[in-house]
Each structure stands twice: as C-alpha cells, then as structure tokens.
Amino acid sequence: MVDWDTLTRAASDIAARAYAPYSGYRVGAAALADDGRLVVGCNVENAAYGVTLCAECGLVSQLHATGGGRLTHFVCVTLDARGAGEVIMPCGRCRQLLWEAGGAALEVLTPQGVLTMDAVLPQAFGSEDLGRVVPPGTNTP
Numbered sequence: 001m002v003d004w005d006t007l008t009r010a011a012s013d014i015a016a017r018a019y020a021p022y023s024g025y026r027v028g029a030a031a032l033a034d035d036g037r038l039v040v041g042c043n044v045e046n047a048a049y050g051v052t053l054c055a056e057c058g059l060v061s062q063l064h065a066t067g068g069g070r071l072t073h074f075v076c077v078t079l080d081a082r083g084a085g086e087v088i089m090p091c092g093r094c095r096q097l098l099w100e101a102g103g104a105a106l107e108v109l110t111p112q113g114v115l116t117m118d119a120v121l122p123q124a125f126g127s128e129d130l131g132r133v134v135p136p137g138t139n140t141p
Helices: 004-015 055-065 092-102
Strands: 027-033 038-042 071-079 085-087 107-110 113-116
Touching: 004 027, 004 038, 004 055, 004 071, 004 085, 004 107, 027 055, 038 055, 055 071, 055 092, 071 092
Parallel strands: 071 107
Antiparallel strands: 027 038, 027 071, 071 085, 107 113
16 A cells, blocks of 8 residues: 555655746655655756756656666645645646656546546557557558
C-alpha cells in the first residue's frame, strides 16, 4: 500500500525549494520508482519563459540520474498560502514525460483521487507508435 501522505509531503518539501521568482507558483513532484526509490523535482523558472523547467522534468531526470527504472506512483503539488501542498495535475507536456517514465499503469494522485496514467493521458503516444513510421520513399516500415 502506498503512503500518499508521505509522498505528498515529499512533493511539498521540494516545492519549497522551487525557483519561481516570476510567477510565485512553486511546484514540487514526488514519485516512487519500481525499486522503491523516492525521486523528486521542483520547477525552475527562467526569464525566457519557454525554457522554464517543470517539476516533472527534474523528477524524471533524477530517476535516470540515480539508476533508472520505472515510476510506479506519482504526485504533483503547488504550495498554498499556508505552505501546504495542494495536489495539482501535470500539464500536457509533463503527462507525456510521465507516460514515458511510468507507462499506462503509473498511479497518479490527482485532485479527484488516484488514477492510472491511461486515464490521465488516454490514447497516449508511446514508443510502440514509433514502429509505425514508414521511411521516406518506401511503402512499408
């Protein structure tokens, strides 16, 4: 059984370290890897908004930097006025990152409860879709 409260606290703790001088919207993410490791990430804003890093990006980077594997459980929060973590949904880009790192079975704590990634990102694009590519100048993959 996953302790979602502990995972949410870890996301809140790392959200407090977010670099968000422009929006003030501090985001933290925490997840469990298939070997039991806890991985975290926080958002890092940039004056050139397009190069801002989402919390999920840092989390997936930490996953691979500390040994790889697959994500099994994930939560993302922003800090409310009291500094407590309020569960939020990952943006579309980050849902794709999570799909790649955890697949359809990844459990995500959402504002509406725990959902699997196939509910959070239905009909997702994945590595199996790359096999459907037809090379230029041919009629078969």
